[in-house]
Structures are given as C-alpha cells and as structure tokens.
Amino acid sequence: MTILISFVTIVMLILLVMAGVGVGGWRVLFGTVIPYAAIATFLLGFIYRVTLWARSPVPFRIPTTCGQQKSLDWIKPSRLDNPHTGLGVVGRMALEVLFFRSLFRNTRSEVREGPRLVYSADKWLWAAGLAFHWSFLIIFLRHFKYFAEPIPAWLLTIEHLDGFFQVGLPVVLATDLIIVAALTFLFLRRVVDPRLRYISLVADHFALFLLLGVALSGVYMRYFAKTDITRVKELATGLLSFQPVVPDGIGLVFFVHLFLVSVLLAYFPFSKLMHMAGIFLSPCRNMANNNRARRHINPWNYPVKVHTYEEYEDEFRDVMKAAELPVEKD
Amino acid sequence: MAEAIKKPEELGRVQFQPSRKGWMDPHVDFRRGTWNYAAVAETLRYLDQPNPRKWSPVDDDWKLPEGWEKIILEGLRDRLKHYRSLQIFIDTCVRCGACADKCHFFIGSGDPKNMPVLRAELLRSVYRNDFTTAGKILGKIAGGRKLTVDVLKEWFYYFYQCTECRRCSVFCPYGIDTAEVTMMARELMNLVGLSIEWINTPLSNCYRTGNHLGVQPHGFKDSIDFAVDELEELTGVRVDAPINKKGTEILFVAPSADYFASPHYYTLLGYLLLFHEIGLDYTWSTYASEGGNFGLFHSAEMMKRLNSKIYMEAKRLGVKWILGGECGHMWRVMHQYMDTMNGPADFLEVPRSPVTGTRFDHAASTKMVHITEFTADLIHHNKLKLDPSRNDHWRVTFHDSCNPARAMGWIEEPRHIIRAVCNHFREMPENTIKEQTFCCGSGSGIGTDENMEVRLRGGLPRANAVKFVHENYGVNLLLCICAIDKATLPPLLEYWVPGVEVGGVHEMVGNALILKGENERATDLRGQPYEPEQVEAEETEKTHA
Numbered sequence: 001m002t003i004l005i006s007f008v009t010i011v012m013l014i015l016l017v018m019a020g021v022g023v024g025g026w027r028v029l030f031g032t033v034i035p036y037a038a039i040a041t042f043l044l045g046f047i048y049r050v051t052l053w054a055r056s057p058v059p060f061r062i063p064t065t066c067g068q069q070k071s072l073d074w075i076k077p078s079r080l081d082n083p084h085t086g087l088g089v090v091g092r093m094a095l096e097v098l099f100f101r102s103l104f105r106n107t108r109s110e111v112r113e114g115p116r117l118v119y120s121a122d123k124w125l126w127a128a129g130l131a132f133h134w135s136f137l138i139i140f141l142r143h144f145k146y147f148a149e150p151i152p153a154w155l156l157t158i159e160h161l162d163g164f165f166q167v168g169l170p171v172v173l174a175t176d177l178i179i180v181a182a183l184t185f186l187f188l189r190r191v192v193d194p195r196l197r198y199i200s201l202v203a204d205h206f207a208l209f210l211l212l213g214v215a216l217s218g219v220y221m222r223y224f225a226k227t228d229i230t231r232v233k234e235l236a237t238g239l240l241s242f243q244p245v246v247p248d249g250i251g252l253v254f255f256v257h258l259f260l261v262s263v264l265l266a267y268f269p270f271s272k273l274m275h276m277a278g279i280f281l282s283p284c285r286n287m288a289n290n291n292r293a294r295r296h297i298n299p300w301n302y303p304v305k306v307h308t309y310e311e312y313e314d315e316f317r318d319v320m321k322a323a324e325l326p327v328e329k330d
Numbered sequence: 331m332a333e334a335i336k337k338p339e340e341l342g343r344v345q346f347q348p349s350r351k352g353w354m355d356p357h358v359d360f361r362r363g364t365w366n367y368a369a370v371a372e373t374l375r376y377l378d379q380p381n382p383r384k385w386s387p388v389d390d391d392w393k394l395p396e397g398w399e400k401i402i403l404e405g406l407r408d409r410l411k412h413y414r415s416l417q418i419f420i421d422t423c424v425r426c427g428a429c430a431d432k433c434h435f436f437i438g439s440g441d442p443k444n445m446p447v448l449r450a451e452l453l454r455s456v457y458r459n460d461f462t463t464a465g466k467i468l469g470k471i472a473g474g475r476k477l478t479v480d481v482l483k484e485w486f487y488y489f490y491q492c493t494e495c496r497r498c499s500v501f502c503p504y505g506i507d508t509a510e511v512t513m514m515a516r517e518l519m520n521l522v523g524l525s526i527e528w529i530n531t532p533l534s535n536c537y538r539t540g541n542h543l544g545v546q547p548h549g550f551k552d553s554i555d556f557a558v559d560e561l562e563e564l565t566g567v568r569v570d571a572p573i574n575k576k577g578t579e580i581l582f583v584a585p586s587a588d589y590f591a592s593p594h595y596y597t598l599l600g601y602l603l604l605f606h607e608i609g610l611d612y613t614w615s616t617y618a619s620e621g622g623n624f625g626l627f628h629s630a631e632m633m634k635r636l637n638s639k640i641y642m643e644a645k646r647l648g649v650k651w652i653l654g655g656e657c658g659h660m661w662r663v664m665h666q667y668m669d670t671m672n673g674p675a676d677f678l679e680v681p682r683s684p685v686t687g688t689r690f691d692h693a694a695s696t697k698m699v700h701i702t703e704f705t706a707d708l709i710h711h712n713k714l715k716l717d718p719s720r721n722d723h724w725r726v727t728f729h730d731s732c733n734p735a736r737a738m739g740w741i742e743e744p745r746h747i748i749r750a751v752c753n754h755f756r757e758m759p760e761n762t763i764k765e766q767t768f769c770c771g772s773g774s775g776i777g778t779d780e781n782m783e784v785r786l787r788g789g790l791p792r793a794n795a796v797k798f799v800h801e802n803y804g805v806n807l808l809l810c811i812c813a814i815d816k817a818t819l820p821p822l823l824e825y826w827v828p829g830v831e832v833g834g835v836h837e838m839v840g841n842a843l844i845l846k847g848e849n850e851r852a853t854d855l856r857g858q859p860y861e862p863e864q865v866e867a868e869e870t871e872k873t874h875a
Binding site: 005049052053054055056057058059060061062064065066067068069070071072074075076077078081082084096100102103105106107108109111113114115116117119125129193194195196198199200201202203204270272274275278279281282283284285289290291292293294295296297298300301304305306307308309312313315316319320322323324325326 | 342344346348352422424432437438447463464500502504507540573576616617639666667673688691695696698707736759761764795
C-alpha cells in the first residue's frame with residue numbers, strides 16, 4: 001500500500017508535467033516558474049529547518065563513545081571513535097559523512113535453534129548507501145557544465161574519470177549505472193526484507209521513487225532521447241543569470257527531468273532527506289568526550305528541590321548518634 | 331513467577347512477529363512477565379509527582395488526568411525546544427533499519443516494536459501528526475498517529491522495554507540514540523503519572539535516606555562494620571572504614587547494592603582491602619550513600635535532585651576529590667551530567683593519586699575518578715603486591731557494561747586490572763564486547779521480577795556470548811563493573827547458561843592483593859576454600875598460556 005501510494009504519486013507527477021508541457025504548452029511554467037519556486041523553497045526551507053534545530057540548545061554533552069577514552073597517559077585513546085578534542089570530532093564527523101563509518105559496523109544477527117546467536121558482517125547497506133550518495137554527488141557536480149561557459153577543467157576531469165570505461169556512444173558514465181543500481185537495491189531491500197517492509201512509510205518509498213525518476217529521466221535523455229544540449233544550456237544559464245528563456249526544441253523528457261528535480265528540491269527541507277544537515281548537528285556524534293575535563297554548560301539549567309544534609313540529619317540524628325556517627329548538631 | 335516462564339529452548343525460539351495491520355495500529359498485550367508494576371501513589375507524592383493514584387497497567391482505565399493529551403503534547407513541544415537531540419533524532423531518521431537487530435530486546439523477542447527504529451516511531455508518529463504540516467493534512471499517509479489511550483499504553487509498554495543501553499546509537503549513521511528518545515518519552519509519561527514502581531520506590535528512598543535501598547545511617551554503618559569484621563576473619567587484617575569523617579582527602583561513593591546485595595558485597599570487600607593496603611585517606615558518607623541514580627531512568631530533573639547530594643556532601647566533608655565505585659548508569663550520570671547539572675565543583679581539587687602522584691587531568695573539572703582508573707594506575711606503577719594465582723579457580727570473562735562502554739569508553743582500564751589479578755581471562759566474541767557490548771537486559775530501572783520474561787529475552791544475546799566462552803574455554807565467572815549487572819546477570823545466567831557466576835573486578839583485586847601482615851588465605855572473599863584440585867584443573871586448560 002505504501003509502495004502503491006508513492007508510485008502512483010510519482011506517476012501522477014510525471015503525467016502532470018507531460019500534460020502540462022505536451023498538451024497545455026506551459027513551458028514557461030515548468031521551465032522557469034516551478035524551478036525558481038523549487039529552488040527558493042529549498043533554500044528557505046533548508047535554512048528554516050536548520051535554524052529551528054540550532055535554536056534548540058544542547059543541554060548535555062552526550063557523545064556515543066565507540067572506543068577507548070582518553071584517561072591515563074599509558075592507555076592509547078581511540079582518537080576518532082571516541083574523540084576528546086575538537087580535531088578528533090572533525091575526524092569522526094568526516095569519517096561519518098564521507099565514508100559512513102557507523103554503517104560500516106553493520107552486522108546481521110540471527111537466532112538459531114538452541115538458541116544460538118550468529119552474527120555476520122553485513123556491508124550491503126553501507127555499500128549501496130555509499131554508492132548512491134557518492135554517485136549523486138558526482139552527478140550533481142557534473143551538472144555544472146550546463147551552467148558554466150567555458151566548462152572548467154575540474155569538471156571535465158570528473159566527467160572523464162566517470163567515463164573511464166569508454167563504452168558506448170555517448171560514453172556510458174559509471175555513476176549513471178551505479179546510482180540506478182544502488183537506488184534499485186535500496187528499494188528492493190525495503191520490499192524483500194520483512195523488517196524493512198514493516199517499518200517503511202510512504203515517505204521512504206516516495207523518496208526512492210523520486211530519486212529513481214530523476215535518475216532514469218536523466219539517463220533516458222543522455223542515452224536514448226538525445227536532447228539538444230545547447231538549448232538546455234541556454235535554459236540553464238538563463239535561469240542562473242535571472243534572465244530566463246525557454247528555447248524551442250527541448251524535448252518533453254527534459255521537462256519531466258527538470259520537474260522531478262524541482263519536486264525533489266521543494267520536498268527536501270520537509271522530509272527525512274534533511275538527514276544531510278541533521279548529521280552535522282547530532283549531539284551523539286559531533287561532541288568531544290571530554291566531559292570530566294571541561295564543564296559543559298546547560299543554558300536552561302534551573303534550581304531544583306533537593307534534600308539537604310541538614311534535613312537528612314534532622315530526620316536521622318538520633319539513630320546517627322546511637323550508631324556513633326558524627327553529626328553536625330547535637 | 332517461575333512457573334510462567336518457558337524453558338530456555340522454547341523461549342529461545344524467536345520469530346519475527348509483525349502485526350497484520352501494520353505497526354501504526356496501536357496494540358499491546360499486557361501479558362504476564364512483560365510489564366512492570368505501576369508506581370505506588372505514596373512515592374509519587376513524596377517526590378511531588380503528578381497524578382498519584384492506585385492503578386495497574388492491566389486495568390482498562392489508567393485514571394489519566396483531565397486533558398492528558400494536551401499535557402503530553404505541550405510537554406513534547408517544550409522538550410523539543412530544550413533538547414536539540416530530540417528534535418534531530420525525530421527529524422533525521424531515514425528508517426534504514428541498521429539499528430533493527432542491534433537491540434537485545436528485538437533479538438530476544440522478535441517483536442518489531444522492539445526495533446529501535448520503531449520504538450522511536452511510536453513517539454515520532456505522534457510528533458508528525460501534531461507538529462508537522464504534512465501530518466496534520468495527510469495523517470496516517472504521512473506517518474502520523476493521533477495520541478490516543480492505546481498509543482499511550484504502547485508507549486508505556488515499549489519505553490519500559492528499552493534499557494537505554496545506546497547500542498543502537500553505535501550503529502546508526504546519524505548517531506540517533508534511542509536512550510535519549512526513551513528518556514524523553516518517560517518524562518512525558520511522568521507528566522500524567524505513568525511511572526513504574528521499580529523506579530519510583532528507589533527514587534523516593536534515595537531522596538530520603540541517601541540510597542536506593544532505603545538503608546538508614548545506622549544500617550549503613552552496620553553493613554560496613556560487618557564487612558570489616560568479616561575481612562578480619564578472612565585475612566587477619568583489620569581495616570579502617572571511616573564514615574562521615576570530615577577533612578579526609580577523598581570521598582568514596584559506591585552504588586548501594588555494594589554494601590547490601592550479593593555478589594556486589596565481595597566487590598565491597600575488595601575496595602576495603604585495597605584502600606587499607608594503600609593507606610588511603612578517605613571516607614564513606616551515609617548521606618551520599620548511593621552512587622547510582624535512578625533519576626536517569628525517570629527525568630533530568632529527578633536525576634539532578636538526587637545527584638545534588640554528591641557535591642554537597644563533598645563540600646560539607648571538605649574532601650579534595652571524589653572516587654567512585656563500580657557502577658554503570660551511575661557513571662553515565664557522573665560523567666555526562668553531574669558537572670553540568672550541579673557543578674562547578676570549584677571547591678574541589680584536580681584528583682591526584684596519593685600513591686602514584688598521577689594527576690587525573692581527564693577529570694580536572696568534574697573532580698571524580700572511577701575506581702578502575704584509579705586501580706589501573708596503581709597496578710601500572712607496580713604499587714600493589716598481587717598474587718593472581720589466588721583467582722585461579724576462576725576462568726573469567728569481562729562484560730563491558732553499557733554506559734561505561736558507550737558513554738565514556740572505559741575499555742582498557744578494567745582489562746588492565748583483570749590481566750594483573752587473574753591468570754585466566756578470555757574475551758567474548760568481538761561484536762558482543764567493548765562498544766558493541768550487549769546489555770544485561772535489565773538496566774534503566776526494569777530489573778525487577780514481574781517482567782522476568784522480558785529480562786530473559788533481552789539478556790539472551792549477552793548470555794549467549796557468555797555461553798560461547800563457557801563452553802569453549804570453561805569460563806565460570808563473568809566479571810563486570812556495574813551494580814545492576816551484578817544484581818540481574820545471576821538469574822539470567824542461571825537460566826541461559828548455568829555454571830557461570832557473576833563478580834566484580836575489585837573482588838578479584840581483593841582476592842589477589844597481598845596485604846601486609848595478612849594470614850595465609852584459606853578461602854577467597856566468597857568464603858570458598860582454596861583446594862589443591864585447582865592445580866589439576868589448570869593442566870587441562872592450556873589455551874590460556
């Protein structure tokens with residue numbers, strides 16, 4: 001059901017843009033107005049969400065420690081998995097953000113007859129997650145060629161490396177294949193694994209379908225429905241320079257691609273995709289475990305009702321004296 | 331209780347049990363053995379907690395106060411504003427499922443709502459319904475659920491089936507910590523008077539008498555005196571154990587179980603021998619006679635209320651620094667909360683070992699050092715005369731307690747001590763120790779009897795790893811540095827892996843420590859006689875060399 005709702009939503013979005021551009025001829029709407037609105041929503045929404053998060057204070061220093069603490073001189077601390085300095089935290093975050101350190105630990109547990117528990121390394125999620133995110137990043141960077149003239153050298157290098165295998169014409173870019181494969185895997189595991197199937201919400205499938213839609217429409221354009229790149233570039237640079245034009249001769253599939261990207265951008269700040277920013281603010285990862293060395297301040301720390309020693313002694317003075325325990329007042 | 335529990339082979343047959351209607355349909359079966367008794371009205375009253383009344387989780391009517399939904403939702407709004415952790419943990423989860431089979435309760439029960447992701451979704455779904463635009467419009471499609479009595483019952487059931495052990499947080503790509511979510515959910519439930527007896531009774535005891543067990547000052551002194559007498563019988567040495575003594579260098583605070591429960595008691599004997607042998611200038615306190623802090627399992631405010639006495643007492647007694655005993659959650663409070671809540675401890679000095687001169691700079695602000703750090707330093711500097719062969723009747727393994735492992739990172743300190751005082755030490759499999767350690771299944775205030783089935787299920791992964799070293803290496807003693815472990819692991823092991831006892835690291839220190847002027851020890855600290863057969867057993871066990 002969750003899958004169906006997500007899928008139908010995506011199909012309807014695609015039909016909407018096809019009807020809008022193909023039948024209605026609303027090229028300006030889908031070529032400029034919606035992309036602008038989407039970018040604005042993305043930027044404002046993103047800032048809004050991050051501000052909202054940042055506004056909540058961090059009352060306690062609660063890092064999850066995953067290795068030896070810094071204590072005695074002769075015990076080697078785990079500087080990255082249990083950082084005690086700011087630099088260590090930067091290292092830990094870098095490992096987390098760039099290489100998904102925590103997911104790399106993933107194991108799979110199984111209770112066999114006996115009972116006997118068996119654990120095995122399970123790197124599939126890590127591999128697919130990493131493959132998807134890195135491909136997405138590279139593809140995202142590659143798209144700057146539509147906005148820049150002349151195309152900078154680093155962009156050409158990326159594209160060159162991406163097309164390393166020199167297969168097909170136009171050259172098949174590895175990231176195009178990887179992103180589709182990774183997204184397909186991520187979707188299939190949500191369908192095949194009973195636990196994942198159980199926890200998956202509409203939002204989970206929707207995000208995957210949307211990303212797949214973006215990727216597949218892009219792939220279709222590049223390899224099958226050869227699109228007039230010069231005109232696309234005209235449109236893109238127009239958007240960027242705030243002098244939007246929608247040249248003729250751009251195929252329908254481009255509008256589908258652009259619209260899905262717009263939906264992705266507008267949806268982003270209000271969805272779980274915000275984990276992109278959230279990871280940087282996670283107190284369990286971005287704080288140093290130097291709790292006892294440096295005092296952490298809670299901005300809303302307030303006085304509480306306590307049971308003082310005087311009250312305690314008042315209640316127990318007699319028994320304390322009988323037990324020959326020292327007291328403050330006789 | 332016992333007759334209700336199935337046999338291990340049966341209980342260990344775990345199946346994934348998703349509900350046909352999906353998880354969003356709230357449903358809880360308060361089956362015997364799976365839930366905790368409700369807090370007694372009197373304890374709620376003593377602690378100024380709302381809605382004191384007589385009720386039971388199996389009742390249909392939980393006697394919630396008028397407008398309880400609003401109280402909880404407002405409480406949630408308030409906490410979102412005060413805790414970035416909560417806001418981030420609610421917003422960033424992508425339901426990747428990496429946490430699912432990392433939870434001991436899920437592994438042992440197969441109940442999908444024990445997957446950390448779904449445990450958090452119980453709260454998240456209410457948030458979506460009432461705090462997000464999509465949830466307000468789309469409701470269930472956006473993953474939103476209205477806060478109903480059934481949802482609240484589900485919260486009560488599952489947030490008291492989380493031991494706040496943080497194992498899921500180790501594996502989560504965003505570090506989402508279910509302990510934090512559970513803490514918040516419990517705070518919200520407290521607002522309408524939903525708490526459990528096993529948490530609230532210790533709380534009110536501790537608030538009044540200074541310790542969870544409700545031991546009054548004279549009872550405390552009796553316990554310590556008894557231990558001193560017993561040590562004299564065992565070793566021939568009479569140790570000094572000052573109580574409420576002003577002007578000493580160190581205040582020593584241990585979990586109360588150490589002086590009132592077994593096998594904790596043997597750890598206490600170990601402390602006393604060690605302090606005597608190095609001539610430590612220290613004192614116990616009756617007012618601060620509890621290191622543990624069940625406030626951690628209740629609310630930040632309660633944690634602070636109970637924790638306040640540590641610094642207040644250190645100040646009153648005029649000590650220089652504080653040393654703490656073997657305890658798990660106690661140390662999460664001391665390490666991650668105490669200084670922030672009740673500091674600054676500017677009236678204390680940076681802890682320095684009077685024996686080795688080592689300055690514990692990593693505790694420069696909090697001014698509190700854990701006994702394994704202290705003892706590891708002593709051993710490293712060769713300040714103790716040890717005879718590890720006095721522990722040769724034990725083949726030991728070490729259970730990293732959740733909080734020391736995942737909230738501090740004491741991995742090496744206890745191991746350094748164990749290697750010095752025991753000849754036969756074997757680790758459990760790598761993914762069940764250190765930061766990946768499995769909880770005893772009874773932490774965070776749920777280590778009581780009425781929920782034994784849940785505890786046994788939750789303890790299965792830990793027990794199974796013990797079973798592995800028991801069967802393969804003849805391990806017969808599980809060492810740990812946590813009072814809750816020492817209380818709850820014995821019944822767990824008796825059920826899943828009979829033949830393995832539970833002990834503390836400083837019990838082993840006490841056995842191995844050669845005291846000046848001691849008699850030859852006829853028994854270990856448990857009173858078990860040393861027998862010549864030990865030598866024979868040794869020969870069959872070559873692997874440890």
